[in-house]
Amino acid sequence: MNPAYDADVIIAGAGPAGAAAACHLTRLGASVILLDRAAFPRDKVCGDFVGPSALIELDSLGISQSDGYSKTNIVRRAALFIDGEALIARPFPVIEGLPPYGRVIPRFTLDNFILDAARRAGAKVMELCSLTDFAASADSVCVEVASAKGPFTLRCRQLIGADGGSSAVARLLRGSAPPRRDRFIASRAYFTDVEGPGDQLDVYFGRSSFPGYCWLFPTGNGEANVGLGMALETWPAHNQTPADMLRRLMDEDAALAARLRHAQLRGTVKGWPLITFNPRLPIMSGRVMLIGDAAGLINPLNGEGIQYALLSGRWAAETLAPCLRTNDFSARALAPYAARVESEMRYDMAFSRLIVQLISNRALTPLWIKASKVLAERAHEDANTARIVSGVFAGLLPARDAFKVVGGTMRQALRSFVRKAHTGSRGADDAPPRFHLVREAAKDPAGFARWLKDIAAATIELASQATRNAIRGNRKETAGMAALKPIASVNQFADEDPG
Known part of the structure; x- marks a missing residue:
């Protein structure tokens, strides 16, 4: 390690994308500093669904051996309701090499699992520290950091922006905030004493909330994550917040109201913005690259982001490994990351x-x-139509x-x-x-x-x-592509169906 650098790689944001990239990089021998403005464990507003493909990525990080992981709630089915009417409930399709189930893991728990894996691998975590600026040169990146003890500067060979939808790194790299048409807004709440099946993901559509949709994802022990998301820009414009729509649906939607008949709200209803993929916006420049939500790697059709966060973290690490060995951070050497995002995701994102x-x-x-x-x-x-619908929803099929x-x-x-x-x-x-x-x-x-x-x-x-x-x-199919095959073997999941 050259003493002129504080780390080979500095990652702004210690959520799933940043922590996964840190874990992979440190295992490959790189020195990594993770910055995050929060102190962990911390909550993050999300739907909490971790699909089968994302579970494979978590296993490659060693998360499946973490204390408490086996107790997280398993879901095997998805159901669709429209205006309170149950229309379809299907098991997830069986895809070779993938587990036949997903999990619902609150981000308070999930993010801490991944960050602990990064720590164990050797990453240095600096909490309550946020990136405020950076300056990239031919041989390094200088990162300005704000903390409770005052500002300071770090120097690295590569900067990764993984600081979420409101990413400071993305804003500085691109020169502006994301366009309104790329933004989604959502609200989420946790409930106890929820009725109905604990292994089923429910999705609710209704005329009063369309084009938004509501979800109920069981987290186990009679608890559930209930939320609603929709595009910020609609025509004609809507004049309700997702939180207002969510409260209205809880009263008006017969199917949702039935599951929440005796439920109790735990905490408050919280909202957050989502930035979806825009192929016209750069995800890298010089010695700076964006991953996860910071790169807009969220599917606007189903709101899936955790899977893409974990994938992009691994792709970034695999691209940087030879760069760090050869000290070649040229545009040509770093280009495989952007090319991989485009080849594996851009077509699906365009359709969505x-x-x-x-x-x-x-x-x-x-x-x-x-x-x-x-x-x-x-x-x-038609069984094939059912397979496609449930597969796309669960992130198993493109x-x-x-x-x-x-x-x-x-x-x-x-x-x-x-x-x-x-x-x-x-x-x-x-x-x-x-x-x-x-x-x-x-x-x-x-x-x-x-x-x-x-x-x-x-x-x-x-x-x-x-x-x-x-x-x-x-x-x-996406599930059969090399992009979804992690460093570790996936075969162990093929016949596994934990009780």
Whole structure:
């Protein structure tokens, strides 16, 4: 270690992405300093679902041997409810090499598991310290840090930004905050004495909250994480906060109310912002790279972020390993990280972004709700559709697999609306979709134009990614790709089904 450096790598943010990267890097022989403005263990507002692919990553870090890990709650099924009606409940699909279950682990516990693994591997953790600025040069990065004892400076060979959706590193690297259209907002609360199955993830859609969705994820012992998330930008704009919508759904949604009939709120309802993936924004520059939420690696379709945080932490470490050995931090040497993110994630993110842009048009909410019901009905009748729906939701299958069912679903939903129009159905929600669209467009033509522009941009991005994917011949499912195979063997999970 050159005495001119305080560490080979400084990581701003000790959440799952940062702590995972620190653990991998120190095992590879690098010296690492982890900075975080909080003191651990600390809470982090999240849905808490850790999918099968993420469990593989945790095992590669040694988390499955941590005290208390085996007691975290296992979930094997997912259920969909629309306007209080139960439409489908299915086990997670079986994917070779992956466990047939997920876990719901509160972030207060999960993040501490991963940070302890980084500490055991040799990373130096500096709590109550936050990055305020950095300056990258040809041979180092100088990092300005604020702490309770006053500001100080650290010097490293590489800086990694893992400091969440409001990342200071991302803002400094990109020169601005993320655009509003990339932002989601969500609220979450914990409840005790929750009724119903403890191994089932529930997702609730309703006209009053669409395009947001509500979830109930059991954390074990009759407790559950209950929350609601939605895009910040919708058209027409919504005037309720996720916390308000969540409280309303708890009263109005029959299925959710049934599970919370005798439940007690533990703590308070908390909110937080999410930044979703934007391919136009850089995730690295010079000796600085972004991982996890700081890079916007959140799927806007299902809100999945933990899996991508753990993956990107490992990808960053694997890219940096040869750079640290050869002292080559050139753009060419660091490029494999950005290339890996693009090749493994950009196509799926493009599809998810287009779907979210479409359903952000609240003037067409009756159509989207009908399409969701049609999709659930098709899943009841067709095992492959059910497999795709549950697999995409659980993060086991790539979002682009939904292409196989979306087209037919939308055609069937539109035919239903046409039939209602011809038979003279009453009620605003039964009117043809064009009625709602024309009415709202007349009220806000500028907003409608922005929505069309965003749809066009999302469509072009998806088309370009589909073309690149076809040229590469990369048609494998995400779960079968090398990106999801960690340093440790995955075979041990194939037949495991803990009680």
